[in-house]
Amino acid sequence: MPTIVVEVMPKSELLDPAGKAVTGALTRLGKSEFSAVRIGKRFELTVDGAVTEAILAEAQQLADDMLSNSVIEDVVRVYVLEKTVLESAPA
Amino acid sequence: MNALVDSVATAEATPEKEQPYAALGLKADEYQSIRDILGRRPTSGELAMYSVMWSEHCSYKSSKVWLRQFGEKVSPEMTKNLMVGMGENAGVVDIGEGWAVTFKIESHNHPSYIEPFQGAATGVGGIVRDIISMGARPVAVMDALRFGAIDHPDTARVLPGVVSGISFYANCLGLPNIGGETWFDPIYQANPLVNALAVGVLRHEDLHLANAKGAGNKVVLFGARTGGDGIGGASILASDTFSAGGPTKRPAVQVGDPFAEKVLIECCLELFAGDLVKGIQDLGAAGISCATSELASNGDGGMQVSLDEVLLRDPTLTAEEILMSESQERMMAIVEPDKLEGFLAVTRKWDVETSVLGEVTETGRLIITWHGETIVDVDPRTVAVDGPVYNRPLSYPTWMDALNADSAEKFLRPSDGATLREQLLTLIGSANLADKSWVTSQYDRYVMGNTALSYPDDAGMIRVDEESGLGVALATDANGRYAYLDPYVGAQLALAEAYRNVAVTGATPVAVSDCLNFGSPENPEVMWQFSRAVEGLADGCLELGIPVTGGNVSFYNQTGDVPIHPTPVVAVMGVIDDVGRRVPSGWQDSGDNLYLLGSTHLELDGSAWAGVIHGHLGGKPPKPHLTREHDLAELLSAAAHEGLLNAAHDLSDGGLATAVVDASLRFGIGARIWLDELLERDQIDPLTALFSESGARVIVAVPREEDVKFLRLCEGRNYPVARIGVTDRGADGAGADLEVQDLFTISLKELRTASRATMVEHFGAVVGYAADLSGSGIHRAPGGGRISE
Numbered sequence: 001m002p003t004i005v006v007e008v009m010p011k012s013e014l015l016d017p018a019g020k021a022v023t024g025a026l027t028r029l030g031k032s033e034f035s036a037v038r039i040g041k042r043f044e045l046t047v048d049g050a051v052t053e054a055i056l057a058e059a060q061q062l063a064d065d066m067l068s069n070s071v072i073e074d075v076v077r078v079y080v081l082e083k084t085v086l087e088s089a090p091a
Numbered sequence: 092m093n094a095l096v097d098s099v100a101t102a103e104a105t106p107e108k109e110q111p112y113a114a115l116g117l118k119a120d121e122y123q124s125i126r127d128i129l130g131r132r133p134t135s136g137e138l139a140m141y142s143v144m145w146s147e148h149c150s151y152k153s154s155k156v157w158l159r160q161f162g163e164k165v166s167p168e169m170t171k172n173l174m175v176g177m178g179e180n181a182g183v184v185d186i187g188e189g190w191a192v193t194f195k196i197e198s199h200n201h202p203s204y205i206e207p208f209q210g211a212a213t214g215v216g217g218i219v220r221d222i223i224s225m226g227a228r229p230v231a232v233m234d235a236l237r238f239g240a241i242d243h244p245d246t247a248r249v250l251p252g253v254v255s256g257i258s259f260y261a262n263c264l265g266l267p268n269i270g271g272e273t274w275f276d277p278i279y280q281a282n283p284l285v286n287a288l289a290v291g292v293l294r295h296e297d298l299h300l301a302n303a304k305g306a307g308n309k310v311v312l313f314g315a316r317t318g319g320d321g322i323g324g325a326s327i328l329a330s331d332t333f334s335a336g337g338p339t340k341r342p343a344v345q346v347g348d349p350f351a352e353k354v355l356i357e358c359c360l361e362l363f364a365g366d367l368v369k370g371i372q373d374l375g376a377a378g379i380s381c382a383t384s385e386l387a388s389n390g391d392g393g394m395q396v397s398l399d400e401v402l403l404r405d406p407t408l409t410a411e412e413i414l415m416s417e418s419q420e421r422m423m424a425i426v427e428p429d430k431l432e433g434f435l436a437v438t439r440k441w442d443v444e445t446s447v448l449g450e451v452t453e454t455g456r457l458i459i460t461w462h463g464e465t466i467v468d469v470d471p472r473t474v475a476v477d478g479p480v481y482n483r484p485l486s487y488p489t490w491m492d493a494l495n496a497d498s499a500e501k502f503l504r505p506s507d508g509a510t511l512r513e514q515l516l517t518l519i520g521s522a523n524l525a526d527k528s529w530v531t532s533q534y535d536r537y538v539m540g541n542t543a544l545s546y547p548d549d550a551g552m553i554r555v556d557e558e559s560g561l562g563v564a565l566a567t568d569a570n571g572r573y574a575y576l577d578p579y580v581g582a583q584l585a586l587a588e589a590y591r592n593v594a595v596t597g598a599t600p601v602a603v604s605d606c607l608n609f610g611s612p613e614n615p616e617v618m619w620q621f622s623r624a625v626e627g628l629a630d631g632c633l634e635l636g637i638p639v640t641g642g643n644v645s646f647y648n649q650t651g652d653v654p655i656h657p658t659p660v661v662a663v664m665g666v667i668d669d670v671g672r673r674v675p676s677g678w679q680d681s682g683d684n685l686y687l688l689g690s691t692h693l694e695l696d697g698s699a700w701a702g703v704i705h706g707h708l709g710g711k712p713p714k715p716h717l718t719r720e721h722d723l724a725e726l727l728s729a730a731a732h733e734g735l736l737n738a739a740h741d742l743s744d745g746g747l748a749t750a751v752v753d754a755s756l757r758f759g760i761g762a763r764i765w766l767d768e769l770l771e772r773d774q775i776d777p778l779t780a781l782f783s784e785s786g787a788r789v790i791v792a793v794p795r796e797e798d799v800k801f802l803r804l805c806e807g808r809n810y811p812v813a814r815i816g817v818t819d820r821g822a823d824g825a826g827a828d829l830e831v832q833d834l835f836t837i838s839l840k841e842l843r844t845a846s847r848a849t850m851v852e853h854f855g856a857v858v859g860y861a862a863d864l865s866g867s868g869i870h871r872a873p874g875g876g877r878i879s880e
Contacts (some may be wrong), residue, residue, distance in 0.1 A: 014319070015347075017346065017347075
């Protein structure tokens with residue numbers, strides 16, 4: 001079954017405390033090549049049947065209205081996960 | 092010359108450049124006075140600073156002329172124990188044994204409406220930093236909350252968000268939340284009030300102040316990095332500076348990080364202990380603009396700072412944005428050069444990023460540079476102290492007389508038991524009187540191990556000295572309905588209630604902090620309300636002999652064009668020499684005599700009864716009796732000291748009836764109440780006896796063996812006292828009842844269900860209550876629960 005993926009990130013201007021904590025941890029572990037980490041959310045919406053334009057639009061709407069808080073987060077991407085990707089997990 | 096920087100030299104060379112002062116909230120004449128002060132046009136950095144520092148929020152330009160009364164209406168008795176009064180980050184009171192306590196209440200209303208979770212969370216963070224900057228260790232928080240109608244869909248967004256924001260931030264900090272209030276009224280629908288209080292303790296010698304003294308001392312910024320939080324307004328300047336392809340409008344909200352704040356608390360306390368700090372200021376509204384100009388104004392007057400040294404989270408920030416950023420968890424300290432190494436060692440230890448921005452000078456100028464150019468060159472006092480002051484026009488509201496004439500006395504006051512029983516059940520289940528455990532159960536109340544009292548007791552109480560038991564009690568109160576009917580009296584009633592709530596615990600009230608929430612000061616009727624409320628509060632404090640130590644004013648609170656009810660939230664702090672002698676609010680044993688202290692009059696205007704039963708708001712609020720409140724507090728303190736009281740509970744919203752319900756539900760002990768003597772003495776009907784909200788009244792439970800002593804104490808102080816009942820835990824296994832003789836009997840089970848159902852019905856289950864509510868038909872409403880993250 002096809003899956004719609006919604007990716008949400010904290011607004012770039014705002015503090016991301018969790019990302020900051022991971023950045024600090026990486027530094028302490030000596031991974032100094034990574035200067036910043038930001039942590040977002042990924043939603044996978046499974047659809048029964050084909051993903052129509054209408055369903056995708058509905059998912060976009062859902063992403064804006066309910067899955068993200070537009071005051072502090074941005075919806076960065078809404079897309080259909082290719083079936084091949086799902087099935088390409090190591091056998 | 093750097094083309095991207097609007098330096099002082101550029102400003103001098105381009106005097107006619109148009110500047111977006113109006114979009115930054117400055118009026119034309121305010122902009123002109125900035126030009127007059129500087130003798131040229133401001134640079135965009137200067138404009139940013141003046142605009143935020145001259146805003147209502149930072150400058151108190153509309154309220155200043157009225158707030159002076161808090162400093163003028165004082166007696167020597169009031170200032171005797173005051174170590175720091177109004178005007179600093181928070182007031183500090185000497186509570187004896189070498190201890191001092193600092194506390195303050197502050198609003199975070201508008202951010203909490205836009206983004207309830209982060210708005211409320213950063214409200215807690217901000218007030219806690221005020222406490223740290225006095226040199227104190229924060230020990231508790233409280234919150235006075237007001238929301239729109241309980242059944243409005245947006246309340247289901249705002250309330251759960253605010254409550255989880257508060258619990259998240261304070262629980263992560265490890266601070267107990269020891270009380271506050273939760274009110275509902277449609278008047279707050281698009282403008283909830285989130286007033287956060289914090290209290291801290293310190294030894295006398297640890298007191299620190301926000302000033303920058305001593306030329307050559309270093310100006311140090313430490314804590315979180317500076318990012319683009321809360322600078323919605325400054326983006327106008329940014330896009331003005333970068334004419335093409337400027338950055339998008341920055342978000343107006345901030346995101347808090349309580350773990351960073353916790354580290355900051357411990358770091359600051361170690362800095363204080365090592366005597367490494369000369370002056371300190373937290374960064375709140377107006378960020379670096381505020382900290383530099385206030386520190387310089389309160390010190391020697393000069394400061395030289397380089398913005399290039401500010402550690403940034405986002406390197407694309409412009410100078411104006413850096414000046415205005417409200418990034419959380421930051422502090423600014425003034426450090427003597429020979430102590431800088433020690434200072435840096437401490438911040439390194441706590442992993443707190445630190446940078447030296449510049450130093451204190453004797454030039455009398457605050458000079459800020461950026462990319463090698465001077466972008467700010469001002470007398471800091473013109474920014475922070477000598478801002479505009481307005482004597483706004485006042486007008487007595489046109490609707491006031493009609494409102495005051497519309498008394499609730501027109502409603503029938505039934506005297507039959509069945510109707511009174513039904514009205515009592517309706518009242519205790521109404522939004523404002525219902526059990527608020529849904530809110531308070533989400534807060535840590537006992538963390539740190541020093542909480543002696545918390546919700547649902549009348550006041551929160553914290554032990555300060557673990558050996559002697561010395562402690563402080565705190566209560567916040569406001570009744571917007573009363574203040575709407577009469578702002579002068581309403582403010583005094585809020586003061587009286589908070590004072591009484593502290594007194595019933597056995598503590599002696601000593602100081603006040605206030606958070607004055609009003610509509611727009613540009614509305615003369617609102618300004619009249621404000622002036623009356625301040626006058627009432629200042630007169631009231633003088634009469635009670637306790638000083639206002641600080642607080643805040645929040646204007647422009649309105650839903651659409653309708654201003655909120657005037658809501659002067661008053662926080663009173665009291666001292667108790669041993670928290671072991673505290674008096675709880677609930678009854679604990681069978682056979683205690685119940686006495687009502689004070690007299691009851693027909694005062695139902697603006698009451699919970701009028702509001703809930705009749706949907707009515709009109710008439711005149713109850714008369715404040717401040718001298719009697721004072722006498723009552725002394726009586727309670729003496730009785731508590733002699734151990735004569737098993738319980739004491741304040742009478743306020745909902746009158747005697749809700750007070751006895753609260754006191755019985757606290758520990759599940761019922762009572763038999765008789766009203767005859769009271770009706771006879773005060774010449775009132777049963778409904779008035781049950782629901783009137785006359786002030787200066789408290790119900791106490793006195794063990795039989797102390798009866799004689801207690802009555803002698805009341806007689807000696809000539810305080811009205813009437814025996815109105817006896818506590819009764821009920822027959823074994825049957826459960827307790829509340830019986831009002833000749834009128835009605837209600838089981839505690841039924842009372843508890845009515846009281847607890849309301850919040851659950853609207854916002855979802857409360858941990859630990861499921862068993863009590865089974866079979867009551869309570870369901871989780873759709874749309875309830877936590878929505879905002």
